[in-house]
Amino acid sequence: MDDFIISMKNVSMNYHTVDGETKAIDGVTFDVNQGELLGIVGPSGCGKSTILSLIAGLLKPSSGEIFLDGKVSYMLQKDYLLAWRTILQNALLGLEIQKKLTAENKKNVINMLMKYGLGDFLNHYPNQLSGGMRQRVALIRTLAVGPDILLLDEPFSALDYQTRLAIADEVWKIIKQEEKTALFVTHDISEAISMSDRILVLSKRPGRVIKIHKIITSGEQGPLNRRKAPEFRDYFNEIWKELDVHV
Amino acid sequence: MYEAELSKNISKEHEEYLKKVRQINISIRISQIIILIAFFGLWEIAGDLKWIDPFILSQPSRMWSTFIQLFRTGNLIYHIYVTMYETIIGFLLGTVLGTVIAVILWWSDYICRVLDPYLVVLNSLPKTALGPIFIVWMGNGQAAIITMALAISLIVTIISVLNGFKEVDDDEIKLLKTFGASRYQILQKVVFPSSIPTMVSALKINIGLSWVGVITGEFLVSKAGLGFLIVYGGQIFKLDMVMTSVLILSILAALMYIGVSYLEKYFLRWKLS
Ligand SMILES: Nc1ncnc2c1ncn2[C@@H]1O[C@H](COP(=O)(O)OP(=O)(O)OP(=O)(O)O)[C@@H](O)[C@H]1O
Numbered sequence: 001m002d003d004f005i006i007s008m009k010n011v012s013m014n015y016h017t018v019d020g021e022t023k024a025i026d027g028v029t030f031d032v033n034q035g036e037l038l039g040i041v042g043p044s045g046c047g048k049s050t051i052l053s054l055i056a057g058l059l060k061p062s063s064g065e066i067f068l069d070g071k072v073s074y075m076l077q078k079d080y081l082l083a084w085r086t087i088l089q090n091a092l093l094g095l096e097i098q099k100k101l102t103a104e105n106k107k108n109v110i111n112m113l114m115k116y117g118l119g120d121f122l123n124h125y126p127n128q129l130s131g132g133m134r135q136r137v138a139l140i141r142t143l144a145v146g147p148d149i150l151l152l153d154e155p156f157s158a159l160d161y162q163t164r165l166a167i168a169d170e171v172w173k174i175i176k177q178e179e180k181t182a183l184f185v186t187h188d189i190s191e192a193i194s195m196s197d198r199i200l201v202l203s204k205r206p207g208r209v210i211k212i213h214k215i216i217t218s219g220e221q222g223p224l225n226r227r228k229a230p231e232f233r234d235y236f237n238e239i240w241k242e243l244d245v246h247v
Numbered sequence: 248m249y250e251a252e253l254s255k256n257i258s259k260e261h262e263e264y265l266k267k268v269r270q271i272n273i274s275i276r277i278s279q280i281i282i283l284i285a286f287f288g289l290w291e292i293a294g295d296l297k298w299i300d301p302f303i304l305s306q307p308s309r310m311w312s313t314f315i316q317l318f319r320t321g322n323l324i325y326h327i328y329v330t331m332y333e334t335i336i337g338f339l340l341g342t343v344l345g346t347v348i349a350v351i352l353w354w355s356d357y358i359c360r361v362l363d364p365y366l367v368v369l370n371s372l373p374k375t376a377l378g379p380i381f382i383v384w385m386g387n388g389q390a391a392i393i394t395m396a397l398a399i400s401l402i403v404t405i406i407s408v409l410n411g412f413k414e415v416d417d418d419e420i421k422l423l424k425t426f427g428a429s430r431y432q433i434l435q436k437v438v439f440p441s442s443i444p445t446m447v448s449a450l451k452i453n454i455g456l457s458w459v460g461v462i463t464g465e466f467l468v469s470k471a472g473l474g475f476l477i478v479y480g481g482q483i484f485k486l487d488m489v490m491t492s493v494l495i496l497s498i499l500a501a502l503m504y505i506g507v508s509y510l511e512k513y514f515l516r517w518k519l520s
């Protein structure tokens with residue numbers, strides 16, 4: 001599996017509570033290549049967050065195997081900035097926990113914050129920031145620990161549509177620029193197509209892999225450009241049908 | 248940042264608004280002072296005009312002269328010192344011990360669940376009933392009084408701090424786990440700071456409870472302190488002494504409460520901005 005940075009082999013996960021057992025995912029198999037951006041779509045509750053938590057090592061699979069070749073950093077479904085910490089302190093949280101808070105790392109984080117428009121807010125508290133700014137801080141916090149693999153769980157769900165498009169574009173550029181591998185979960189088929197190199201489509205719970213699409217569009221790359229590509233609609237219709245959405 | 252921008256060039260309208268806010272604040276303060284003066288003034292007059300019996304209900308002027316007299320001849324400062332000392336020690340012990348035990352219970356869910364019924368029973372037990380027992384165990388002195396204060400505040404502290412710990416957002420804990428945090432780091436970086444508001448309100452309740460414990464203890468031990476003065480004054484029918492001590496007590500309690508409020512403002516400054 002030379003090039004694979006993540007490899008899931010026949011992974012199943014059951015949650016146990018006193019009330020019973022929930023089969024969240026069932027026999028999920030897929031690989032992720034170095035430098036790839038893999039989108040995961042699927043109906044609500046089909047186990048998308050579960051897959052990310054498994055890869056991050058927060059959960060142990062009930063069966064199957066997971067191979068990882070690199071350091072993982074996980075951005076949760078919401079930004080969860082700690083209210084009593086300033087923006088800079090929040091961005092440094094991961095480094096602090098991993099005891100890697102060197103002067104150089106700190107300077108890096110400050111540079112990143114400045115680069116992404118947060119330079120004036122280093123000493124502000126999270127409740128003084130807009131949703132988009134908070135999301136960026138959370139992303140920088142995730143990047144700060146220097147991961148090879150990013151796990152992003154609906155990273156844009158808290159944003160309004162306009163901001164969402166803009167931030168998605170920005171995040172895509174950051175990931176490609178920094179040459180990271182990323183898995184990102186979304187409910188939004190368009191968003192998945194616009195950002196991903198490949199898309200993993202999951203079935204209803206218990207989540208199984210229905211299909212993996214390789215997304216290739218003509219013209220310029222990047223989320224905003226991709227939305228204008230002629231192939232966009234075809235991918236959309238295909239995935240829409242697979243998800244079999246009933247209203 | 249918005250406020251900073253505003254304050255640089257205040258508009259007429261905003262100036263009016265600020266002025267109104269200030270006026271209301273001042274008028275509230277004035278009303279509070281008027282009530283205070285009226286209360287003591289009326290009390291004094293009622294005593295002078297024999298509407299009430301100053302022998303039973305005392306009178307501000309009599310309290311003042313009692314105060315001076317106690318101050319000169321009755322070791323008032325010593326009694327205040329004794330009570331303050333006991334209260335502060337009881338308060339600190341209750342807070343620190345209660346927090347430490349809460350941390351242990353948070354750390355081990357198992358211990359927490361094992362001890363839960365005992366906490367419930369101890370919490371509902373009227374701790375003053377234990378007073379005589381403490382005196383037998385620890386002798387008729389300050390140790391018993393401080394233990395009394397501790398007994399009254401400890402269980403409440405444990406329960407309220409632990410509840411604060413448990414209310415911490417699970418997802419914030421998960422966030423720390425994504426960075427591989429240890430349980431100690433979770434405690435230090437999320438659980439503790441995010442329960443500071445609960446802990447501060449626990450402190451505020453604790454101060455009141457420590458006073459209750461100390462005064463009850465002094466009633467029983469009857470050697471020194473404001474509680475002793477109150478009991479003693481009652482026994483020799485010197486209601487002036489009782490009232491004076493009560494008044495001093497309420498002023499001291501208020502001062503300590505204000506102190507904690509300042510601490511609260513300091514710790515919660517991120518909430519205000
Ligand atoms: N800690 C848990 N204990 C028990 N069941 C759980 C737990 N976490 C998730 N589940 C269940 O497992 C299933 C998959 O959950 P998961 O959060 O992975 O779904 P998801 O695809 O991320 O959903 P969404 O799109 O709503 O975020 C759900 O049915 C959920 O109820």
Ligand SMILES: [Mg+2]
Pocket residue numbers: 048049050077153
């Ligand atoms: Mg989810």
